[in-house]
Structures are given as C-alpha cells and as structure tokens.
Amino acid sequence: MTSRRAAMVINRRMFGRLGLGAGFALRGVPATASTLPAGFLGINTLWIPGDEAILLDRFRRARALGLSEVRIDWEWRLAEPVQGSYDWRATDRLMRAANQSGVTILPIVHYAPPWALPAIPKPSDVSELAPTDASFDAFGRFLAACVKRYGPGGDAPMPFTPIVAWQVWNEPNNKDFWGPAPEPARFAKLMRSVSGALAPYRNRIKIVHAGLSKADVVFLWQLWDADPNYGDTFDIMAVHPYIYDWWSGVRRPDDIDGDKGPDAVLGFIGDKYKPNYLPKVFNLQLFMTLRGVKDRPIWITEMGFFVSPVHLGVTDEQQAKLMADTLSYIQTRLTDKPFGEGKHALAADVQRVYWFALDDYTMPDGMGNFGLYRVDGTQRPSAQVMRKLLS
Numbered sequence: 001m002t003s004r005r006a007a008m009v010i011n012r013r014m015f016g017r018l019g020l021g022a023g024f025a026l027r028g029v030p031a032t033a034s035t036l037p038a039g040f041l042g043i044n045t046l047w048i049p050g051d052e053a054i055l056l057d058r059f060r061r062a063r064a065l066g067l068s069e070v071r072i073d074w075e076w077r078l079a080e081p082v083q084g085s086y087d088w089r090a091t092d093r094l095m096r097a098a099n100q101s102g103v104t105i106l107p108i109v110h111y112a113p114p115w116a117l118p119a120i121p122k123p124s125d126v127s128e129l130a131p132t133d134a135s136f137d138a139f140g141r142f143l144a145a146c147v148k149r150y151g152p153g154g155d156a157p158m159p160f161t162p163i164v165a166w167q168v169w170n171e172p173n174n175k176d177f178w179g180p181a182p183e184p185a186r187f188a189k190l191m192r193s194v195s196g197a198l199a200p201y202r203n204r205i206k207i208v209h210a211g212l213s214k215a216d217v218v219f220l221w222q223l224w225d226a227d228p229n230y231g232d233t234f235d236i237m238a239v240h241p242y243i244y245d246w247w248s249g250v251r252r253p254d255d256i257d258g259d260k261g262p263d264a265v266l267g268f269i270g271d272k273y274k275p276n277y278l279p280k281v282f283n284l285q286l287f288m289t290l291r292g293v294k295d296r297p298i299w300i301t302e303m304g305f306f307v308s309p310v311h312l313g314v315t316d317e318q319q320a321k322l323m324a325d326t327l328s329y330i331q332t333r334l335t336d337k338p339f340g341e342g343k344h345a346l347a348a349d350v351q352r353v354y355w356f357a358l359d360d361y362t363m364p365d366g367m368g369n370f371g372l373y374r375v376d377g378t379q380r381p382s383a384q385v386m387r388k389l390l391s
Contacts, residue, residue, distance in 0.1 A: 035388075035389060035390070035391065036327065036331065036389050036390065039069065039352065040331075040351070040352055040353065041067065041069070041327070041352070041353055041354075041355065041386075041389065041390060042067060042068075042069030042070060042071055042106065042352060042353070042354040042355070043062050043065075043067045043069070043070055043071070043354060043355050043357070043358045043372075044070075044071045044072070044301075044302060044304075044354050044355065044356045044357040044358065045058050045059075045062065045070055045071075045072055045357060045358040045359065046058070046072070046073070046357075046358075046359065046361060047072050047073045047074075047075070047094065048073075050078075050090050050093060050094070051093075052093045052096065052097050055093065055094060055097035055098075056097045056100065056101060058358060058359070059097060059098060059100075059101035059103045060101060061358065061373060062101075062103065062358055063101060063102060063103070064387075065372065065383055065386045065387045065390065066386070066387055066389075066390030066391065067358075067386070067390065068102055068103055068104060069103075069104050069106065069352070069354065070098070070103050070104070070105055070106065071105075071106040071108060071167070071301055071302075071354040072094070072105060072106070072107065072108065073107075073108050073110070073111065074091065074094075074105075074107030074108055074109045074110075074146070075090070075110070075111040076109060076110065076111055076112055076113060076116075076139065076142055077111045077112060077113040077114070078090045078091075078111075079091055079142065079146075080113055080138075080142055081113055081114075082115075083113075083115050083116075083138060084138075086142070086145055088149065088156075091146070091149075091150070092156065092158065095150055095156065095158070095160040095161070096158055096159075096160065098160070098161060099158075099159050099160045099161045103161070104161055104163075105161070105163055106163075106165050106166075106167055106208065106301070106354065107146075107163060107166060107167060108167045108169070108170050108301075109142075109143055109146070109166060109167065109168055109169070110128065110168075110169045110170050110177070110210075111128060112128075112129070112130075112131040112135065112139070115135075116131040116132060116135035116138060116139070117129050117131060117132065118130075118131075118132050120180070122179060122180075123179060123180050125175070125176070126175055126176055126179030126180055127176045127177060127179070128170075128176065128177045128178070128179060129179045129180070130172075130178045130179060130183065130186065130187075131190070133186065133189065136189060136190045136193040136194075137193050137197070139190065139193065139194065140193040140194045140196060140197030140198070141197055143166065143168070143194055143197060143198060144197045144198055144200075144201070146163075146166070147163075147166065147198060147201045147205055148201075150162065150163050151163055151164070151166075151201060151204065151205050152164060152204045152205065153204070163205075164204070164205055164206055165205070165206045165208050165236065166198075166205060166206070166207060166208060167208040167209075167210065167211070167238065167301065168190075168191065168194050168207060168208065168209065168210055168234070169187070169190070169210035170210055170211060171210065171211060171212065171213040171240065172184075172187040172210050172212075172219075173212055173213050173216050173219040174213040182219065184219055184222035184223050184225075184226055185222070185225075185226035187210075187223065188223045188226040188227040188230055188233075189226070189227075191209075191223075191227075191230070191233040191234065192227060192233055194207070194233070195207060195232065195233040195234070202235075206235040206236055207233070207234045207235050207236070208234065208235070208236045208238050208299060208301070209234040209236065209237050209238045210238065211238040211239055211240045211299075211300075211301040211302055212238065212239045212240065212284075213240055213242075214239070214240065214241055214242060214275035214276045214280075215239055215241050215275045215276075215277070215278075215280035215281050215283055215284055216239075216275045217268065217272050217275065217280070217283045217284060217287050218272055218273065218275075220284060220287055220288075221287065224291055231288060231291060231292075231293030231296065234296070235296070236296065236297055236298070236299050236351075237284055237285075237288065237296050237297070237298045237299070238298065238299045238300070238301045239281055239284060239298060239299075239300055239301070240300070240301060240302035240303065240356075241275075241276070241277075241278050241280070241281050241300060241303060242276060242302070242303065242304075243255070243276055243277060243278050243326075244276060244312050245276055246311075246312075249311075249312065250305065250312060250314060250322070251276070251277060251278075252325070253278045253322075253325050253326045253328075253329040253330075254278070254279065254329055254333075255277055255278075255279075256269060256270050256277050256279045256280070257270045257271055257274060257277065258270065258271070259271075260272070266286075266290065266343070267286050267290075267342075267343030267344060267346075268283050268286060268287075269282060269283060269344070270283075278326065278329060278330070278334075279333065279334075279339075281298060281300070281334050281348050281350060282334065282339045282344070282346070282348045284298060284348075285298060285346060285347070285348045285349055286346060289346060296349075297349045297350070297351040297352075298334075298348060298349055298350045298351070299350070299351060299352045299353070299354070300330065300350055300352070300353040300354065301354045302354060302356040303326060303353060303354075303355060303356060304323075304355055304356035304357060304370040305318070305319045305322050305323070305370065306319075306366065306367055306368065306369045306370045307319050307366065307369040307370075307380065308365060308366030308367055308369055309366070310365045310366065310367065312367075313366065313367070313369075316380050316381050316382070317381055319380065319381070319382050320380070320381035320382040320384070320385050323355070323382050323385050323386070324385050324389075327353065327389065330350055330353060333348075334348040334350040335347070335348070335349070335350050335351070336349065355372075355386070356370050357370045357371055357372075358371060358372055358373060359371040359372075359373050359375075360373070360374055360375045372386055
C-alpha cells in the first residue's frame with residue numbers, strides 16, 4: 001500500500017480509466033463474479049486490541065460472509081517481551097477465539113520486541129524497524145516455540161485449531177515494515193535462521209514467505225543472489241499485488257505494460273522495475289522456475305481497494321466491482337492454467353487470496369477504508385460480493 005499522502009485530491013481521470021463512472025450502479029453482484037472454490041479466499045483482520053470479545057465479534061462477522069481463513073498479526077513483541085521467556089496469554093486468547101468461531105489462522109509473525117531492535121531512532125515514515133542480526137536465531141526459536149504450542153500436535157493447554165501455515169514477516173521490500181530500509185541480504189539471512197529452527201517441523205507445517213509489496217521480482221532476484229539456495233527456506237511464496245499507481249491512478253486488474261529487452265527473452269512480462277501490475281504475479285513463479293525451484297505455490301496475502309474521495313480512493317460501488325473483477329482475473333489467469341503460450345506457458349499457481357480487509361482501520365483521509373465493514377459496523381456492497389462468491 002502506498003504511504004504517500006501529498007496532493008490528496010480527487011482523481012476523476014482514474015474513475016473514467018477504470019470504466020467506473022458515476023453511472024455505475026451495483027445490481028446484486030457484478031457480472032464478472034463467479035463462485036470460488038472452497039479454501040481459495042480468506043480475509044485480513046486486525047488483532048489489536050486483542051480483547052477476546054472483540055476477536056469473537058470480528059470472527060463472527062467473517063463467518064457471516066462465508067469466510068473461515070483469517071490472516072492476522074502475530075506479534076513477537078507481545079509473546080517474548082523478555083528474551084527467552086514466553087508469555088502466551090495474548091496468543092492463547094486469539095487461538096481460543098478462533099477455535100470457538102470455526103476460523104483457521106494464518107499468523108503474520110513479526111514486530112520485534114525492543115531487546116531485538118537496533119539502538120537507532122525509528123524514522124517517522126517507518127512502522128517497524130528490522131531486528132538485529134544477533135536476534136535472528138532468537139526469532140527462529142520463537143517461531144519453533146509457537147509451532148510446538150499451536151501447530152499440528154501442539155501442546156497448548158486448551159482446545160485449538162492447529163496452525164499449519166506460518167507467514168514469516170511482512171513486506172520486507174518495503175521500508176515501512178523493514179526499516180529503516182529494505183536489505184535483501186539480511187532478510188535472506190533471517191529466513192535461513194527461521195528455516196533451520198523449524199527443520200524438525202517441516203514435514204507437518206508450511207512456511208509462508210513474507211508477502212512482497214507488489215510483484216517485486218527484482219527483490220526476489222536479490223534474495224537469491226544473497227543465498228543461491230534461498231528456495232529451501234519456504235514452502236509458499238506470497239505477494240501483495242496492489243495495483244495503484246501514483247500518477248495514473250488505480251489500474252484495471254488486466255492492465256500490463258510493454259515487455260523489456262533481455263527480461264522479455266527469458267519470459268518476464270512488462271518492466272521488472274514497475275511491479276504494480278497484477279499480471280506480474282506470473283513473473284514471481286517464472287523466476288522461481290528459472291532458478292530450479294518447483295512446487296512453490298503463490299498466495300496473495302493482501303489485495304484490496306480503499307473507499308475515499310482522495311487520490312487513489314474509490315467509491316463503495318467501485319470497490320465492489322474491482323473486487324469481483326480482480327478475483328475473476330486471478331481465478332481465470334493466475335491459478336492452475338498456463339498464463340500464456342511459449343515462454344509464458346507456465347501456471348502462476350496462485351492457490352489462495354486473503355482479501356484486505358474485513359474492517360476499516362484508522363488512517364488520515366479515509367485511506368484505511370479497505371473494509372467490507374465500515375467503522376459503524378454496516379456492510380459495504382463489497383460484502384455482498386464476498387458472500388455471493390462464497391455461496
């Protein structure tokens with residue numbers, strides 16, 4: 001998601017480009033929507049403030065739309081405030097609420113505790129500092145302790161739904177979550193520590209790679225440059241292919257730019273330095289295949305559109321149509337069928353999408369209004385689309 005907030009003006013050109021003018025009206029579900037296979041679609045929701053009653057309400061509303069797969073923060077800093085001593089109260093509450101609600105959790109394991117952070121000020125445009133190299137092994141041990149407690153055969157002292165898929169960090173190619181700046185070599189080192197710590201459990205869990213901010217094949221390339229066997233560190237690749245462009249607005253799901261030189265010879269579509277096009281999810285699968293890494297499906301662990309009159313925002317009705325069109329494009333072009341012909345005769349193999357998000361969250365100028373539910377608890381038209389897709 002973009003963090004730029006300058007020049008917050010209505011982008012009327014964007015609406016025309018999308019074909020979502022003022023005359024568009026939602027009549028039930030947009031024509032592009034079709035029923036999705038079971039387990040294909042999940043939802044992102046907030047953990048904070050972590051109160052059990054609030055979690056139960058969120059999960060109840062997700063289930064009311066037909067959703068049972070929920071992606072949610074899993075904060076290292078809450079569970080290990082003192083190094084080597086785990087406090088499971090917050091995660092126990094989360095797992096208890098999920099089990100009572102019939103929800104399966106995809107945890108985003110991140111947010112380092114203070115003792116694992118560098119002794120530098122956090123810049124104002126950064127949400128999360130990267131942990132120090134010295135703490136990477138501790139992070140791996142924390143994940144192993146989580147799997148031992150909440151994974152298949154886990155020993156948590158309560159009824160819980162075992163977590164099979166564990167997502168390691170969030171958007172490491174975005175300074176907002178790997179501050180003060182992305183460092184692919186260091187993130188590759190973190191993943192190597194995590195995969196080593198989880199080696200005893202790899203036959204019963206799946207390590208989900210951190211969701212990349214956009215289909216950033218350049219960052220992926222840098223990870224493999226840092227560790228030629230990087231593909232061994234995860235089981236599922238993940239990406240957040242938001243299709244905003246600051247200058248041209250919100251792109252259509254099927255928009256793509258022109259191929260470029262040597263990269264096109266290899267089969268990559270479009271310009272690799274402009275990753276914010278949905279079809280470029282294919283490039284991630286192509287890159288892994290060229291590196292000899294097969295059988296790595298892709299999960300889209302964030303995708304959405306925010307409702308606001310500011311630049312890059314859309315209306316309620318536009319959000320609903322964009323959701324239907326985007327999921328239709330993913331299902332028809334980016335799942336198990338070859339993306340194209342020749343060098344493109346490879347399936348992107350997207351197996352799951354976690355839509356962003358269940359609820360609005362607070363952000364200036366309505367830029368957090370991604371929710372199927374508004375702040376007042378009422379449903380947006382996109383909630384109708386979601387329910388229909390899962391019926």
